Amino acid sequence: MSYKSKFAMTCTAALLASAASAQTITIGITQNNVGVDSYQTTYEQAFIAAAEANPDVEIVVLDAGGDVARQIAQIQDLVQQEVDAMIIWPTNGEAVIPAVREAYQAGIPVIITNSNIAEPGFEFVASFSGPDNITQGSRAAEIMCERFTDLGIQDEAQIVQITGQPGYTTAIERAEGFEQRLPEVCPNVTLVESQPGNWNREDAQRVMEAFLVQYDDIDGVYSGDDNMGVGAMNAAIAAGRVEDITFVGATNFAVGYDAMGRGEYWGSIYQSPVDDAEAALQTALDVLAGEEVPFLNYFDTPKITQENMGDYDRPVF
Template sequence: MTPTKITLAATTALVTAGLAGAAAAQEYTIGITQNNVGVDSYQTTYEQAFIEAAEANENVEVVVLDAGGDVARQIAQVEDLIQQEVDAIIIWPTNGEAVIPAVRKASQADIPVIVTNSNIAEPGFDFVASFSGPDNITQGARSAEIMCDRFTELGIQDEAQIVQISGQPGYTTAIERAQGFEDRLPEVCPNVTLMETQPGDWNREKSQQVMEAFLVKYDDIDGVYAGDDNMGVGALNAARAAGRSEDIVFVGATNFAVGYEAMGEGDYWGSIYQSPVDDAEAALQTALDVLNGEDVPFLNYFDTPKITQDNMDEFEKPVF
């Protein structure tokens, strides 16, 4: 299987034109292998933003790959980028554990690896130059605070029962957001009961099916925490169809446009504001900083604030 490769922006013409005007500038070739571009609008927008950021830098050539959610394909893509002798590799891991051997190979080939959006598992940290993305544990914790604050406003903080729809199993972002939520909720609302967690795989339709099963199983659901708004709106759609949405507090993370719209309609309470454009631009810049020998923190986080119906007017509608 040969990975699809996109070398951007009429690469030769772009780079040559740039170097003609700045002969002393360092030219870099950077490869990126993404998780699954077609699975949701966040990843689609991320790829577009990454390409635009690369096109804007006349001294950067990039090879853009998509693993399509397939771990084996992503490992093959990393190995292909190593064979191409790119200057740096950016990886959005399909699975934080499974990609470690491939990342190790890149490190052994003296190619710096930047992990983007979702970190690899800790045993692979020695082979990574930097992680660029959101602090997903903090995101989960902030979502727990949003939910607890809302329950307190409603006076049900000592009796509320909730369910959780998590992301793709084995995926670091899913694990960390669930961990952050589950660790923080008992600290702020110790009497809230988390009845069950099921994966929604970042997919709206699957999350709707998960929520339909929850609604059949549990007569009393006061809140739903979803690992992103795509899944959260899937859960909301199930509750709407069952006539139970008005009785449930929906809280997500990564505020999608559909989540923002549902908040505006009064059906979805809150989320965490995260921009795929910021995410993509930060990944490319982190790679360039590493290649230029700058001092880059290992965990290079960008901020992701809370957004609820109360303060959503302070934020622009997400572009994804």
């Protein structure tokens, strides 16, 4: 029996039983690391608010705290609770696959949110809901190249990269998109080094401090999100070098938006954690209702720079 057929039968039976007993649908979510940054905190708040607005939905909200083993245990616990659907924000796209398989074998549809799991696990997943992170990295490279071209340094610029959490799909894909696109649009720009900032502003600041000591000539910094990008910017401010460096990130945080307004930070990719959370919940409900849902259910994430930031509201996170 095909995956979709199995889910269709399971979900139809679950919904009929629910209707007969007037019970609500229970959706469990295990998140990556809510406390690590304001995006994930806002996502959780928006997810809870969206679920509370639907009288037919009950939720079980869990947080892995960045610990893969803890997330695997949470997935297994949700299987034991026999939730109707499960939403997973993976701590590690490879490591969670066996646990995702367990949910699939139990007949529980799994929605992966924000950061996808590795491809070998796709057969166990009903849908991915979130941003296209490779496109985000690609667009960030275009922003960087366009800025260098305007400055007339596109044939000599040197940049460094601060990536997210190692092994985390979003970090891998945003770096991949950036590194693939940059030589296509600015073939003479040199990426001299990449180091992880772990989605943490203080870690990114320390990485940038080391870069500033090691390299006398840094024209640009690409960071996997604005939280890290602002950390790198703060290091450059302390070193008196911020005016010489173009800072480009992804997932435009309020601190990045404000820094763009001050002229210290050049550009990013606009992404809403509220949209992210609401899309994940709606995707789970659509799957349970038997609707056709794209496997890669992306929402748009446009470019934002100092030049067009007035077209976008200040982020809420």
